[in-house]
Amino acid sequence: MREVTDTEGRRIGLRQMTALDKLRLFKAAGPALSRNEPWLGMALLACHVCEIDGVPIPAPADERGIEALVARLGDAGLAAIAGALAPEPDARDVAASAKN
Secondary structure: OEEEEOOOOOEEEEOOOOHHHHHHHHHHHHHHHOOOHHHHHHHHHHHOEEEEOOEEOOOOOOHHHHHHHHHHHHHHHHHHHHHHHOOOOOHHHHHHHHHO
16 A cells, blocks of 8 residues: 555555456446546546545445545545656656756
């Protein structure tokens, strides 16, 4: 488990989502929302959460649960999660951009 702290001071524990977790997210979202990329992107961030300030957070099982978790995290929580999940730049990419 990784942990990130948002700008509101909340410690947010993140789980590594498996293929099955993602499949369950698509099922919870339903066919229409599974094709809505902005909605699904926010839902995916929220579904990485396994705890907030040490309190376990179960994976949401339906659209209402996903939206409730997004609402609880708010912009601060989602931004912190997005930053934690962003890929680290490859050392070669850093060296190449330094030459430019």
